[in-house]
Amino acid sequence: MSATITAPEPTAPTGDPAIQVAIDSTRVPAMPERTEAAVDLRGVSIYYGAFRAVKDITFDVRPKAITALIGPSGSGKSTLLRSINRMNDLIPGSRLEGEVLYHGQNLYAAGIDPVEVRRRIGMVFQKANPFPKSIYDNVAFGPRVNGMKGNLDDLVEQSLRRAALWDEVKDKLRQSGLALSGGQQQRLCIARAIAVEPEIILMDEPASALDPRSTLQIEELMAELRQRYTIIIVTHNMQQAARASDWTVFMNMGEDRAGYIVERNRTTEIFTNPKDQLTEDYVSGRFG
Amino acid sequence: MTASAPSIERGGLRETHLDWRGLAFHAILLLSLLLSLAILFTLLADVVGRGLPTLLERGGSFLTSPAASNPARAGISQAIFGTLMMAVFVAVFAFPIGILTAIYLEEYAPDNRATRFIAVNIRNLAGVPSVVYGLLGLAIFVIGLEGLTAGRTMIAGGITLAILVLPIVIITSSEAIRAVPQALREAGYGVGASRWEVTRLLVLPAAAPGILTGTVLSLSRALGETAPLVLAGAVLGSFSSGNKDIVDQMFGRYSALPVTVYDWARRPNAEFRELTAAAIVVLLVITLLANAIAIVLRNRTERTW
Numbered sequence: 192m193s194a195t196i197t198a199p200e201p202t203a204p205t206g207d208p209a210i211q212v213a214i215d216s217t218r219v220p221a222m223p224e225r226t227e228a229a230v231d232l233r234g235v236s237i238y239y240g241a242f243r244a245v246k247d248i249t250f251d252v253r254p255k256a257i258t259a260l261i262g263p264s265g266s267g268k269s270t271l272l273r274s275i276n277r278m279n280d281l282i283p284g285s286r287l288e289g290e291v292l293y294h295g296q297n298l299y300a301a302g303i304d305p306v307e308v309r310r311r312i313g314m315v316f317q318k319a320n321p322f323p324k325s326i327y328d329n330v331a332f333g334p335r336v337n338g339m340k341g342n343l344d345d346l347v348e349q350s351l352r353r354a355a356l357w358d359e360v361k362d363k364l365r366q367s368g369l370a371l372s373g374g375q376q377q378r379l380c381i382a383r384a385i386a387v388e389p390e391i392i393l394m395d396e397p398a399s400a401l402d403p404r405s406t407l408q409i410e411e412l413m414a415e416l417r418q419r420y421t422i423i424i425v426t427h428n429m430q431q432a433a434r435a436s437d438w439t440v441f442m443n444m445g446e447d448r449a450g451y452i453v454e455r456n457r458t459t460e461i462f463t464n465p466k467d468q469l470t471e472d473y474v475s476g477r478f479g
Numbered sequence: 480m481t482a483s484a485p486s487i488e489r490g491g492l493r494e495t496h497l498d499w500r501g502l503a504f505h506a507i508l509l510l511s512l513l514l515s516l517a518i519l520f521t522l523l524a525d526v527v528g529r530g531l532p533t534l535l536e537r538g539g540s541f542l543t544s545p546a547a548s549n550p551a552r553a554g555i556s557q558a559i560f561g562t563l564m565m566a567v568f569v570a571v572f573a574f575p576i577g578i579l580t581a582i583y584l585e586e587y588a589p590d591n592r593a594t595r596f597i598a599v600n601i602r603n604l605a606g607v608p609s610v611v612y613g614l615l616g617l618a619i620f621v622i623g624l625e626g627l628t629a630g631r632t633m634i635a636g637g638i639t640l641a642i643l644v645l646p647i648v649i650i651t652s653s654e655a656i657r658a659v660p661q662a663l664r665e666a667g668y669g670v671g672a673s674r675w676e677v678t679r680l681l682v683l684p685a686a687a688p689g690i691l692t693g694t695v696l697s698l699s700r701a702l703g704e705t706a707p708l709v710l711a712g713a714v715l716g717s718f719s720s721g722n723k724d725i726v727d728q729m730f731g732r733y734s735a736l737p738v739t740v741y742d743w744a745r746r747p748n749a750e751f752r753e754l755t756a757a758a759i760v761v762l763l764v765i766t767l768l769a770n771a772i773a774i775v776l777r778n779r780t781e782r783t784w
Contacts, residue, residue, distance in 0.1 A: 281668065283590040310671030320662040322681060333670030334678070380666070387670050 227294075228310075229421035230275055235289035236449075237270050237279065244270045245450040248289070250440060252391075257422045259432035259458065262442035263478070268425040268452025271442070272393050275423065276312035277305040277410040288390055299426070306461055309336055313384035317396040319376035321368030321383070321445035326351075326360050329368040329379055333387035353419075355412050374405025378412065392416065394424040398431065410435045430473055433462045440469050476477060483558045526763070530756030541757060546717040546734065550750035552741075555758050557720055560728070561713070561735040562702055562765060563635065564714030568637025569644055574694050577648025581690075584649070585656040586678050588734040590651040598653075605646035611642040613710030621712050631712025633733035641702060644697040651693025656684040686776040699766045705737040736762040 228251035245267035246366050250272045252258050260268040270279065277298060279285040291298045298308050339346070347364070350355040355377040356442075360371070368379050370468075377397055384392055398406040406428075413422055413435055414427040426432050432439055439452045439461040454461060454470045465471040472478050534541060537554075544554025557723040588594040609640035616639030620640050659682050683690075709715065718732045734742075736758060743755040 208521070216691075267660065276663065276669075281665065306668075306671055309668055312624060313671075314665075314669040316662065316669070318662060319662075320666045322663065322666060323685065334673075336670070336672045336676045383666075384671060475553045 204479075205281055208395070226252065228252055229293075230423075231290075231292040232271075232275075233290045233292065233471050235271070235287060235291060237267070237274055238284075238286045238288070239282065240284040243447070243449040245442075246445070246447075249446040250452060250455045252421060252423055253416060253438055254421045255419070256437040257417050257424060258438040258440060259434060259436035260423065260425045260440050260442060261427075261432045261473075262430060262450070262453075263277065263444060263473070264427075265448070265450070266442040266444045267443055269395050272395055272423060273314075275393055276309045276314055278309070278314060280305050287293060305472070309442070310387050311389050312391040313387060313389035314392060315377070315380050315392060315394045316396045318400055319373060319380050321371070321376050323369060325365045326368050326371070326379060327364040330382050330386045333383060334420070337387055339387070350382040351379075352388040353385055353416065354378045355408065355415070358383055372405070374408055376399050377401060380413065381409075381416075385416070389420065390465050391420055391423065394422060398429060399427060407471050429476070433458060433474075441465075441467075441473060443469060443473075458465070480615065483645075493618055519709075520687050523763075525757050526756050529753055532759075532761060533753045533757040535615065537579060537757075541754075542761070546714075546739065548717055550754055553717075553751075553754060555761060557718070557741055558734045558736045558739040559761065559765075561636075561733045563737055563760070564633055564729070564733070565637050565665060565708075566698055566702060566769070568634075568639045569698055572641035573645045573648050573697070577645050578647050578690060578694070580653045581652030581656055582678065582683070584675065585653050591609040601646050601649050603738050605639075605650055605674060607654060609643055609704050610706040610710065612639060613707030615639070615642070616707055616711035628688040629730045632731060633729045636708050636711045636733060636735070639707050640701045643704065643707055644701045645698040648671075648694050652686075652690045655689025656682060656695065658689060659685045684780075691776045691780060695769055695776065697771045702727075702735075702766055702769065703737055703762070705741045708728065708735055708738050709741065713738040722736060736765070 200351055203400070215231045230252040232248050232250055232252075236246045237244045248271060260272060261266055272280045274287055275291060275298075280289070284287060287299050293308075293312070294306060322332060324332070330350050331343050334343060334346055348357060348361075351360060360366075360376060360379075370374065371379060381392075381397075398409045401409065410431065413424070416422060417437075422437065424432075438458065440452055441457045441461060442450050443453045445451050454467045456463060456466070460466075462474050465474060482762075523753045541554050542559065543556050545557050546759060547553040573599070584594065584598055615636060619633035620638050621631055624635075628638070638760060647758050663685060664677050667681045669736065672680070714732050718734070720731065723731060740755055740758050740762065742760065743751045747754075
């Protein structure tokens with residue numbers, strides 16, 4: 192089923208893909224503007240027990256683009272990110288109000304299976320967390336538990352190629368995933384995530400523990416993956432958001448310690464022409 | 480204020496004074512270790528020194544003879560059999576129930592007041608003196624369920640010991656499961672695995688070494704228990720096992736090594752004191768074997784990666 196309501200474009204100026212291409216010519220041209228949102232958050236508030244971690248979040252995530260969530264510590268970026276594939280369900284006492292629409296379906300409606308949600312909306316974590324298994328089994332784990340048909344060897348190779356890791360590991364697929372370097376482990380985790388063919392990939396500060404070279408590799412990989420997948424990334428690194436994302440959501444922590452969205456716009460707009468003084472202060476490094 | 484700021488006097492880099500308190504602390508630590516080792520070694524040397532000659536002199540006949548009132552013919556075949564059967568009961572009853580309970584508490588139970596209440600009380604149960612479990616065994620398995628256990632039988636004793644170590648199995652397994660990093664679970668859930676798959680394919684393999692070590696160590700604890708078995712009907716003295724098969728023996732009279740040790744140690748004649756030491760040596764060997772198995776199993780299941 193598809194959404195009957197086309198996601199509104201509240202803040203986006205009529206797209207000017209030319210600007211973007213001029214800034215980063217390696218980028219694939221932006222997708223047409225009026226497509227269905229990949230995820231549409233409406234009035235989302237997330238609670239941990241009595242504490243409200245984020246409040247009144249409303250924005251739509253553009254498909255086959257990279258959306259960056261930026262903001263100071265405690266502004267609820269990770270909480271918001273983890274709500275999109277119901278990872279927060281694992282935290283006792285967490286609760287969500289509002290709607291997270293995916294293809295017109297509220298992911299928090301009764302009868303929705305979070306396991307199925309997570310297969311379609313994959314996740315890459317801050318600290319690379321390969322399984323204590325071989326490289327091959329790391330990638331094959333998802334397809335196996337999801338009972339995917341077809342040639343597993345091909346799928347593993349394809350996933351590792353897409354994660355730009357194949358050439359480095361093709362001769363040692365039976366070795367432990369934990370024996371790889373930090374950057375390789377994180378790309379292994381990306382390969383593991385895309386092996387189940389998700390539509391959306393959530394990345395929670397995927398490069399924060401990596402050296403600059405590995406960080407660059409991850410960013411290049413994201414630009415590559417963007418052709419097939421919708422990517423939402425939380426990052427503390429503003430250069431990374433500016434370099435690697437198409438859309439930026441700037442969050443801040445309110446007086447009540449709940450995170451809220453200050454501004455959401457095309458990345459170029461956020462960094463060159465912010466509408467809100469707070470955004471300008473943040474992206475120019477004056478606070479946060 | 481004209482007081483000058485405190486400053487650190489800087490001498491040369493050469494060590495100028497002895498750190499007496501640091502040295503004293505170091506010495507106390509070392510002394511404590513040596514004291515423990517000395518006590519342990521004295522005990523072992525005493526037991527082995529008195530038991531080994533008997534073992535060598537009597538040879539196999541000590542291990543294969545049943546209990547008897549004549550020290551020259553008394554042996555520990557029934558006690559060894561009883562102890563091994565106790566191990567089987569513990570392995571069959573306490574291990575699966577304990578491990579499954581731990582999995583439920585750690586991975587499935589909601590984190591609420593009731594769960595925490597149960598978890599705390601399992602810890603309390605582990606601290607209950609073993610003689611209390613003996614009374615429980617006497618009341619329930621020997622008397623209450625006499626129809627099932629046939630009274631003072633091996634089954635009654637075995638189940639009593641299984642229940643005695645059940646809380647320990649639960650606690651050690653819980654701790655092993657809790658030590659599995661949450662990141663591993665999240666990684667599994669992140670690719671669309673269900674809770675059952677995450678538990679079976681990720682958590683349990685990661686926790687297996689700890690679970691195995693804990694359960695086998697609880698087994699050695701059970702094998703050394705005397706009081707619960709004496710209450711739950713183990714025989715002090717000699718009895719006839721006849722030529723019954725293993726099932727009949729399970730529903731028959733029984734003893735175990737620690738019970739035999741207790742029985743012989745109380746007897747006045749000196750010969751039995753030698754036999755006691757010999758039986759202790761055998762019990763120690765069995766316990767150490769169980770611990771060795773625990774280590775081997777742990778090393779085998781522990782991932783080399």
